[in-house]
Amino acid sequence: MSHLQFTNVGKLFSGDNWAVKNFNLTVNNAEFVSFLGPSGCGKTTTLRMIAGLEENTHGVIKFDNDIVSDPENKKYLPPEKRHVGMMFQSYAVWPHMNVFDNVAYPLKFQKLDKATIKKEVSQVLKIVELDGLEERKPNELSGGQQQRVALARGLVMKPRILLLDEPLSNLDAKLREKMRRDIREIQLRLKLTLVYVTHDQKEAFQMSDKVVVMNKGQIEQIGTPAEIQNSPSTQFVREFVEIGSH
Numbered sequence: 001m002s003h004l005q006f007t008n009v010g011k012l013f014s015g016d017n018w019a020v021k022n023f024n025l026t027v028n029n030a031e032f033v034s035f036l037g038p039s040g041c042g043k044t045t046t047l048r049m050i051a052g053l054e055e056n057t058h059g060v061i062k063f064d065n066d067i068v069s070d071p072e073n074k075k076y077l078p079p080e081k082r083h084v085g086m087m088f089q090s091y092a093v094w095p096h097m098n099v100f101d102n103v104a105y106p107l108k109f110q111k112l113d114k115a116t117i118k119k120e121v122s123q124v125l126k127i128v129e130l131d132g133l134e135e136r137k138p139n140e141l142s143g144g145q146q147q148r149v150a151l152a153r154g155l156v157m158k159p160r161i162l163l164l165d166e167p168l169s170n171l172d173a174k175l176r177e178k179m180r181r182d183i184r185e186i187q188l189r190l191k192l193t194l195v196y197v198t199h200d201q202k203e204a205f206q207m208s209d210k211v212v213v214m215n216k217g218q219i220e221q222i223g224t225p226a227e228i229q230n231s232p233s234t235q236f237v238r239e240f241v242e243i244g245s246h
């Protein structure tokens with residue numbers, strides 16, 4: 001069964017400023033899908049529409065059999081009811097909270113009891129290898145560890161879908177490489193449905209089951225990393241992949 005489905009989804013900001021247009025995509029359960037394309041091609045807007053932070057102006061978005069957004073029929077499920085986990089590059093951890101409180105934050109809205117929160121946070125901190133650092137403040141952590149706190153916060157409420165928007169761009173090359181492998185390993189182990197945004201071809205090809213190449217708000221090609229690399233279907237994809245390999 002498809003887990004996330006876009007049917008003719010569009011986002012028209014104003015006039016003829018289409019950030020995303022005619023977007024059709026199916027993401028399967030436990031699949032790692034990357035949105036790949038240059039800056040301004042509509043990756044973040046599409047991710048925000050999945051989360052419900054941005055309303056699509058056209059088309060239908062479904063999670064399993066549930067319509068989460070369908071403007072034509074005035075259907076719109078707010079973000080807090082979508083049960084989606086997020087980690088954004090600019091969406092850093094809260095400096096005044098320690099690691100435990102940062103990660104526990106999404107659970108506090110669910111009115112869980114303290115013991116359950118403690119258990120869930122401990123589990124997820126083990127997954128991202130931050131156990132033992134519960135009391136640390138973000139300024140006592142490395143850049144990579146701070147990204148892991150943000151990742152743990154996205155994972156802690158066992159999201160239906162995890163969304164990552166260029167989460168590694170602030171890290172140095174060596175750490176980025178390790179985090180790519182770790183994120184992929186966690187995604188496989190937890191069988192997460194994950195949508196990953198990047199402008200980095202290498203990153204998309206290394207991590208994903210499926211890559212969606214985007215250009216000017218539209219999909220150029222959908223395929224496995226091998227399909228995209230070996231048989232680019234448009235001039236744009238060919239050039240984009242080519243540039244990335246240098």
Ligand SMILES: Nc1ncnc2c1ncn2[C@@H]1O[C@H](COP(=O)(O)OP(=O)(O)O)[C@@H](O)[C@H]1O
Nearest residue numbers: 013017018019038039040041042043044045046
């Ligand atoms: N709030 C907004 N109002 C108007 N235009 C926007 C808004 N957000 C994004 N856009 C436009 O939509 C397009 C896609 O942006 P974005 O989704 O951020 O691209 P990407 O993440 O691929 O860099 C860009 O042309 C951008 O200027």
Ligand SMILES: [Mg+2]
Nearest residue numbers: 043044045165
């Ligand atoms: Mg973006």
